[in-house]
Amino acid sequence: MDAAVSLPAQAVARCPALLIAAPASGQGKTTVTAALARLHARQGRRVRVFKCGPDFLDPHWLQLASRAPVHQLDLWMNGEADCAQRLHDAARDADLILIEGVMGLFDGSPSAADLAQRFGVPVLAVVDASAMAGTFGALTFGLRHYRPGLPWAGVLANRVGSARHADMLRDGLQDADDWMGALMRVQAAGHAPAAAKAAAALLPERHLGLVAAHELDDSLQRLDAAADALAATPLGQMGLDELQRWTVDFPAPALPPAVPPLLAGRTVAVGRDAAFCFIYAANLQCLQQMGARVEFFSPLRDANLPDCDAVWLPGGYPELHATQIAANTGTQASLRAHVAAGRPLWAECGGMMALFESITLADGSTAPLWGLLPGRVAMQKRLAALGPQQLALAGHTLRGHTFHYSTCDSSAPVVARTARPHESAAPDAGEALYRQGSIHASYFHAWFPSSPEAVAQLLGGASA
Known part of the structure; x- marks a missing residue:
């Protein structure tokens, strides 16, 4: 900005x-x-x-x-x-x-x-x-x-x-x-x-x-x-x-720059329910300032996505609702159709987890998931990652953090990695940013106001 x-x-x-x-x-x-x-x-x-x-x-x-x-x-x-x-x-x-x-x-x-x-x-x-x-x-x-x-x-x-x-x-x-x-x-x-x-x-x-x-x-x-x-x-x-x-x-601080209307005229469908509830209020505010119309849906209960140009699946607790996630074949089919049409899907942490093929729960049992991304995810009893992170994307930098108890194993292409504050991304460190077709997915939780331009890249908006 x-x-x-x-x-x-x-x-x-x-x-x-x-x-x-x-x-x-x-x-x-x-x-x-x-x-x-x-x-x-x-x-x-x-x-x-x-x-x-x-x-x-x-x-x-x-x-x-x-x-x-x-x-x-x-x-x-x-x-x-x-x-x-x-x-x-x-x-x-x-x-x-x-x-x-x-x-x-x-x-x-x-x-x-x-x-x-x-x-x-x-x-x-x-x-x-x-x-x-x-x-x-x-x-x-x-x-x-x-x-x-x-x-x-x-x-x-x-x-x-x-x-x-x-x-x-x-x-x-x-x-x-x-x-x-x-x-x-x-x-x-x-x-x-x-x-x-x-x-x-x-x-x-x-x-x-x-x-x-x-x-x-x-x-x-x-x-x-x-x-x-x-x-x-x-x-x-x-x-x-x-x-x-x-x-x-x-x-009052100096007047901040106007948020660029990079999502003007676009509708962003945001998953929001008991399984997908890790949403910064400022992120929703930022989407609206970018000109987007925000439509909420429940990935657990709704049979179809709302009419939209892009989807954001935020983090949450998919591991507590794995059975219901797998059973909602309507949402699964609707997400598949959305991606097949080349429309963007940004999935972070728990939202990404739900897109994999299966999850191994804390008790050792395995449950199927939606299978839009190749690979599997496994819960563990200790933290896998914690701390502030930043993601360089198309010449812009998103700030945010990581916090999760699961690990994933996927063959999806890794197009970038996050880094700690004031550090550069390393090939074997940080959270992977996966890209599969029109899907971008990562364990990284993004703070949208830190770079509306990078958000627009994830959600298919105009370039700054």
């Missing part, structure tokens, strides 16, 4: 904002972020929530809690200007902005701490205190002071066992003002108590992360349980006036 156009300084948008972080993964960041969003949203406040880094699953919960779309913020994947624009736009309309961090506060490059410092957003640390007392204070001190100049809001103790336990944790803090309260172990109504981490059980997990909110009948009740527990803490009892202490100025 062209460089941004410089404009005179524009109005600054101001809004209370918090970045919810933790010393490590699994501390309860999503539960706390969703609970805080739900608590304020059900009081009629306008809450905008962002997720730091690439993630498809946490945003399902955060969107349900906030009643608003959830976008990613990543200084590398989005770029600084995109992050600045999204935060400025949110601050213009919201009463409160929440950003859920990723991994530990200082993990990764860029990290959640980098984002907090770049935009001056105070950090609220969430610490699983279920198995500690005085060390809680030392850990809090380290998080707050490890990096000079880090904006700071305080600390919330999570998964606390009793009021006495909470007192021990608070007494261990060197600065009493750090204390934002103790979130007791909570559970969804009707669920048996969990032995160790009931708050984690409140938002259940599987191999790729949290179970998506739309897969559970009682998702909102689970969020209400978390919000009710948070309401008993000093953090949860803050009104809008008290939240003003964390007000952040978000200046």
Whole structure:
């Protein structure tokens, strides 16, 4: 894309904002972020929530809690200007902005701490205190002071066992003002108590992360349980006036270049259901900005594709729905006809998996798939790949990431490979980009706004 156009300084948008972080993964960041969003949203406040880094699953919960779309913020994947624009736009309309961090506060490059410092957003640390007392204070001190100049809001103790336990944790803090309260172990109504981490059980997990909110009948009740527990803490009892202490100025960045209308007049059919649900909201937004008409369909249930010029099969959980995928011969035939007519199909990660001939599941059994690509895929118990990736395509570069538990063996031609940030692609490294006829497929999850021109190459649009 062209460089941004410089404009005179524009109005600054101001809004209370918090970045919810933790010393490590699994501390309860999503539960706390969703609970805080739900608590304020059900009081009629306008809450905008962002997720730091690439993630498809946490945003399902955060969107349900906030009643608003959830976008990613990543200084590398989005770029600084995109992050600045999204935060400025949110601050213009919201009463409160929440950003859920990723991994530990200082993990990764860029990290959640980098984002907090770049935009001056105070950090609220969430610490699983279920198995500690005085060390809680030392850990809090380290998080707050490890990096000079880090904006700071305080600390919330999570998964606390009793009021006495909470007192021990608070007494261990060197600065009493750090204390934002103790979130007791909570559970969804009707669920048996969990032995160790009931708050984690409140938002259940599987191999790729949290179970998506739309897969559970009682998702909102689970969020209400978390919000009710948070309401008993000093953090949860803050009104809008008290939240003003964390007000952040978000200046408008230079006007970004217009998104080229490379998909004008074209209809893109997007698979979306329980098996294919890893979709960035910004990707859909980008398709529309490129001039595309977006039509959703369910690869699990629908007998035919909608009338379309191109298909995008996003990632998800085909391994959990292999029987239903194979049984839907209508979608299989419709995809075959689409490809036979030379129309583009972009399949990423789980979408690609469904196109292979068969899958070996975690229990060792094998199930057939759609067979539009030669080869097979196999699930494994350990991660096969994880991390940010970029894909060079027709002179343009798409940014994104990879995250999968399966491997594939295919004879389909490999026309490119992804690379890590700031590296060049190597013949034996990175994710393969397969091309078979009009099919492009890869384990790579693309962030469309990073290069609409490359997206147009995958979906058969006009050349930039």
